[in-house]
Amino acid sequence: MSFLELKDLKVHFPIRGGIFNTIQDWVYAVDGVDMIIEEGKTYGLVGESGSGKTTIGKAIIGLEGVTGGQVTYNGVDVTNKARSRRSEYADYNKDIQMIFQDSTSSLNPKKRIKDIIAEPMRNYFNYTNDQEKNEVIRLLEIVGLNEEAIYRYPHEFSGGQRQRLGVARAVASSPKLIIADEPTSALDLSVQAQVLNFMRRIQEEYGLSYLFISHDLSVVKYMADDIAIMHRGRFVERGSKEKIFNNPQHIYTRRLLSAIPQIDPLNREQHKAERRAVEKEYQEQQIHYYSEKGRVYDLQTFDDQHWVALNPNDKIKQSEGGN
Amino acid sequence: MATEENLLEINNLEVGFRFGDEYHNAVDDVSITLKKNEILAIVGESGSGKSTLATAIIGLHDPLNTKVKGEILYKGLDLTKLNEKLYNRIRGNDIGMIFQDPLGSLNPVMTVGKQIEESLIYHTDLKENARQEEVLKLLDQVGIVNPQRTAKQYPHELSGGMRQRVVIAIALANKPPIIIADEPTTALDVTIQAQILDLMNDIQDETNSGIILITHDLGVVAETADRVAVMYAGQIVEEAPVDILFTDPKHPYTRSLLNSIPQELEGEEVAELHVIQGTVPSLQALPRTGDRFKNRIPWMPDEVFDEDPQLAEIAPGHKVRGNSWKHFYFEGEEEK
Structure with missing residues (x-):
């Protein structure tokens, strides 16, 4: 049973400047995160x-301080x-x-x-x-x-x-x-x-x-049941451990996973080639995974217990489902 | 056996720190060679x-409170006997150093370009224009996209990965045959870490230099190193080519360490991680005789430990300290 819920949680920090120390801009540290x-x-x-x-x-x-959204504990807004x-x-x-x-x-x-x-x-x-x-x-x-x-x-x-x-x-x-x-x-x-x-x-x-x-994926893999991958203050992918590690969908997740050093010196070259391929794909494809402003899209249900932030207008990508 | 290909040869090196009237060895009886065109991980x-070993090689320890014994041979020169003036010629020119904390090793009030140039001013006769060109070439070599702009920036304007690239550019400025990298990626994110490690590999391919990579991260070692030396309490306990170290480790410490990495096999019930009992003894409490790892594996009977364990070659290129590994088993396992 869930006891703590985050709904569209936002934490923004003001950047102050100018003569009167007015708010010039905001840092969107956390920008709309849902979690149960x-x-x-x-x-x-x-x-x-x-x-x-x-x-x-x-x-x-x-x-x-929370800027926007809601934290509820046992149904009470806290x-x-x-x-x-x-x-x-x-x-x-x-x-x-x-x-x-x-x-x-x-x-x-x-x-x-x-x-x-x-x-x-x-x-x-x-x-x-x-x-x-x-x-x-x-x-x-x-x-x-x-x-x-x-x-x-x-x-x-x-x-x-x-x-x-x-x-x-x-x-x-x-x-x-x-x-x-x-x-x-x-x-x-x-x-x-x-x-x-x-x-x-x-x-x-x-x-x-x-x-x-x-930030250490091997430790998280050992400890966690559910994993959320964050980038630019938003979740890019969320799901059970198996789903995230065996079937990562978002290019950012794939890039992160491929960058973990493997304790497998015999297949080092292969791993390196793989990492370079993903890195290349990231450079070329990342435009499809982020909105024009560079914001991560909203999470879409991809599978049972697996949500991915894919472009809602780009259905083809979704059905392809990466490699 | 100083052969041609040995870049650096360290023989029976001891580095002791002073506590009151006594010196305690933080590095004890270390003998190792660095060959051309290899990455040696420690x-x-x-x-x-x-890290003490690294500072001893580059001569950066406090001379008043440190005692160095043994030899560090580079081109027939014993580095431990050099005076400061000669050492300064070696540093930067023959041995480049990459530190863990890029922000701490860069000068905050000097542009990045100037800092790289500094090393060129000191060690080469290049004219100003040539130096500037060289700086841009170096920045380009370490994968900085816009060298012109970056050269005019200050360290605080750069991201962590960029800073570390600049530090590497400084280390490379005079194309030193030896590069010492002390935890070069510990402060960086995994994706940046992968880039920096790739970069170091590429640089080595280009320059044929020998790199000493000091790290605590076994994943980094498995990805980059050619040869590995495992250190425990100031001594090298095992030295082997990288594939052998990970597939067939011998020394109890190496085996325990590899066993404590969190990794889960598919479909298996998550087991408890292996924990090495006790703690690393402090410098003053370090046993001077006997096996230093003995108190961490208390279930092993006394007689398997040597009085004075020595590093011995058990297979070509594979050295293990002492003989306790022949009998070692993990607690709860069957006795061999």
Whole structure:
């Protein structure tokens, strides 16, 4: 069942200038995005830097103001209400949490781990001191850290451990959705494996959903059930993981997929030739995939669980369906 | 065995950093050669000493707090013994360097064209007009569409991929036989990364230079390198041609690392990723004797580890450190 819906979400930033610092133009960071988030699923949000993927995450959790469109939580309109202290929005605040890319700057250096992880609990639950401590220890165990950690400070931990503390803190308010913004891109391969394992384990245990924002397609492929590919603030393609990886339709998706380095040194030349062919097609064909203003078209249903932003007037392209 | 084709020969290199009165080796007992016309990848996680190795080759470490032992032979010259003045002639002219952060390695208050020209002023006798022409040629070579315009721009006006192209143009300015690229694509998007890697391949085909590619990304290695050296805790633990390293890895560290890549096989239930237990020991805590990877694979019995593991050739071109790999199995697997 879906609990969070984004309808035509828009986040625009003004560009100010001139003598009176008036608004000269707008940056369309997110420009009309629809998304439905269901329980227990992982949604991958992929795009290059500047595509607006982080802005969507921030808009959901209230770190960026929403310019247009709607965010509904369990049927209640919660657009721009993430920081509201009114009780009707308390559930929304409690149930959506976030894990940040930079684990160092997202943990308060002056606080002990106990206080960092207990903070969401203090906001939303009435625990006694003992309950709180037990709960913190339990959370630390879930992310593979032991009890001694509770009286230590963030700088005493390694990058991977800090990221796991971030995960523990996000889980502390027993949320329904965790927005993970590039949670492993600063980590080494073997440490990344550890964090991803813990994230999966927590999902099984709590049945929560993830909005997994990343530029690393192999990580997203490993974690996500559903994937949305973003470009220029809009979705160019959305669908189940299998559909996106096995039958990509939009030229931008194909280009992105072909650019991932393959761990297959024996077929390197073939892969390179393929990538060049797609790149060439992208240069020649991209005009058919974007409107005159360079805007991505609206998503069209292409297949079951598969939506592609194709030109609505260009039906031939659609039936051909790429290669 | 300094043969003709060896561009660079590193023998028993040690680079130690000073902590109080003691030196701790961040690079320990590294011997490797770079041949003409090859891309040698050096792979390792953070703290493995791969970037320290690069700065040692190009002589950019802090001379007061660093101790370098061993030799780095280039054209019969030992680079570790050079003074600053001679080194400056080598840098840029014979060894080009590409850094990870293009914005940090470019001068923000100087146009891109001037920065490329700078290297030409220093190392060549070209007249101003010839230099300008050369700059435009270089920008064109690294795939910049409008060299005339880009040459007059400042770094902040360019995108990340363009900046990295400019950095590569600077590294190439004097057609150095050796290029060291330290994580050249880590800060870039995958599509730009693919372009930059292609560019490096093309440049190598044109100039026949040897490239040392330092990276933590095994995908990048699989796509570009000819030969790979895997570093762990300051030592090379395995060295092999790229296809052998990925199809038949031997050292426990290499195998663990390859196992922790998130990849899903079609139709299979998603398995947990392999995690290497423990952490890389800090420089001061590094064991001076014995196998450095030992504490990461605690299920292995003590007797399989060597007292002093050495890099030994097990097949032509394939070197592995120590003998523990002969007995290695993953936890939970059957004992060999």
